[in-house]
Amino acid sequence: MHIEPFQISVSDVEIDDLRRRLRETRWASMTPSEPWQQGTEPTWLREWVTYWAESFDWRAAERGLNQQPQFMADVNGQRVHFVHRRGVGPRPYPVVITHGWPGSFFEFHALADLLCDPAAFGGDPSDAFDVIIPSLPGFGFSPAPATPGTSAFQVADLWASLMKGLGYERFGAQGGDLGAGVSIGLALRHSQVVDGVHLNFLPSSYEPTVDAPNSPVTPAEQNYLREKAEWAAIEGGYAHMHGTRPQTLAASLNDSPAGLAAWIGEKFRAWSDCDGVIERKFSKDELLTNLSLYWYTQSIGSAIQMYWENRLQPMRFAAGQRVTPPVGFAHFPKEINHPPREWLERVFDVAQWTDMPRGGHFAAMEEPEVLTADIRRFFRRFR
Numbered sequence: 001m002h003i004e005p006f007q008i009s010v011s012d013v014e015i016d017d018l019r020r021r022l023r024e025t026r027w028a029s030m031t032p033s034e035p036w037q038q039g040t041e042p043t044w045l046r047e048w049v050t051y052w053a054e055s056f057d058w059r060a061a062e063r064g065l066n067q068q069p070q071f072m073a074d075v076n077g078q079r080v081h082f083v084h085r086r087g088v089g090p091r092p093y094p095v096v097i098t099h100g101w102p103g104s105f106f107e108f109h110a111l112a113d114l115l116c117d118p119a120a121f122g123g124d125p126s127d128a129f130d131v132i133i134p135s136l137p138g139f140g141f142s143p144a145p146a147t148p149g150t151s152a153f154q155v156a157d158l159w160a161s162l163m164k165g166l167g168y169e170r171f172g173a174q175g176g177d178l179g180a181g182v183s184i185g186l187a188l189r190h191s192q193v194v195d196g197v198h199l200n201f202l203p204s205s206y207e208p209t210v211d212a213p214n215s216p217v218t219p220a221e222q223n224y225l226r227e228k229a230e231w232a233a234i235e236g237g238y239a240h241m242h243g244t245r246p247q248t249l250a251a252s253l254n255d256s257p258a259g260l261a262a263w264i265g266e267k268f269r270a271w272s273d274c275d276g277v278i279e280r281k282f283s284k285d286e287l288l289t290n291l292s293l294y295w296y297t298q299s300i301g302s303a304i305q306m307y308w309e310n311r312l313q314p315m316r317f318a319a320g321q322r323v324t325p326p327v328g329f330a331h332f333p334k335e336i337n338h339p340p341r342e343w344l345e346r347v348f349d350v351a352q353w354t355d356m357p358r359g360g361h362f363a364a365m366e367e368p369e370v371l372t373a374d375i376r377r378f379f380r381r382f383r
Contacts, residue, residue, distance in 0.1 A: 100177020
């Protein structure tokens with residue numbers, strides 16, 4: 001497997017073009033509604049777009065990103081961008097961590113620090129990890145797949161090859177959002193090398209076959225399925241659009257940075273434990289670093305394409321089908337869905353379940369310390 005070092009380098013022309021587009025935004029008229037009731041609040045969006053155009057320092061963000069050891073690998077014909085952090089400890093344990101949408105590899109900058117060098121934060125060096133953070137195909141600096149068909153399952157195959165190419169005979173996996181699906185795919189298809197999987201999200205397409213006579217759906221499961229359907233009806237329009245008409249949406253989001261900020265910014269507010277005030281969890285610079293990665297790589301269209309692929313290959317399990325590597329699940333209170341433990345246990349060996357004290361969908365950014373502690377506890381059994 002060919003691997004080469006990688007550094008981010010955005011041209012001055014691209015930076016100037018973004019600022020021009022932001023300054024020339026054609027603003028939509030405001031509708032009579034309560035703030036955030038019909039989507040992104042226009043006053044908030046104007047403030048953030050102005051900051052992006054006039055105050056955000058991409059060069060500083062770029063320097064920070066480039067402090068991470070980044071690489072580009074050719075994995076079975078697919079170029080994959082990834083961060084590879086070596087742990088500081090006697091025997092670092094390897095873990096591949098996968099992001100989702102609307103995140104990126106940048107999500108895990110604080111988490112990687114804590115996992116790689118626990119002693120630097122008052123922890124035990126024997127808990128150190130080697131951390132591998134790939135960018136999903138079509139996200140950021142990982143080019144889109146050349147042919148259709150790359151769902152979470154095929155990405156799992158790529159990650160297994162990547163880890164083998166990096167010299168890891170066995171490893172663990174961690175993920176939320178789309179990354180949870182990839183991590184489950186690793187456990188399902190590569191159990192001979194995957195010790196265990198830690199999740200902080202259950203993919204919405206996860207569906208076990210229920211043996212109604214012997215194991216009927218419990219009241220807690222019925223409540224979960226009802227709440228999930230209600231959430232999808234009111235909040236799931238974005239996913240339906242991603243999964244059915246990604247190219248139509250991409251045409252506007254790839255052309256308008258203000259539109260991109262509205263589409264992604266709303267999700268960071270709605271899905272996080274911020275009580276409706278996004279700045280309680282994410283600084284402007286953090287959110288705009290993530291947004292800028294989508295913008296400068298022109299990857300929003302290829303990123304949302306993965307929803308199309310996952311819709312065609314949903315995470316459904318046949319009667320009696322089991323995922324053998326053990327699973328740890330971190331349940332954050334402001335996550336977008338709340339499956340009961342028994343729903344997972346229909347397919348998974350749930351070796352660890354933790355009800356987290358706070359946090360939402362973007363756990364690695366919102367609560368890196370509590371997520372780190374749970375990851376450390378789960379993977380100690382494999383050291």
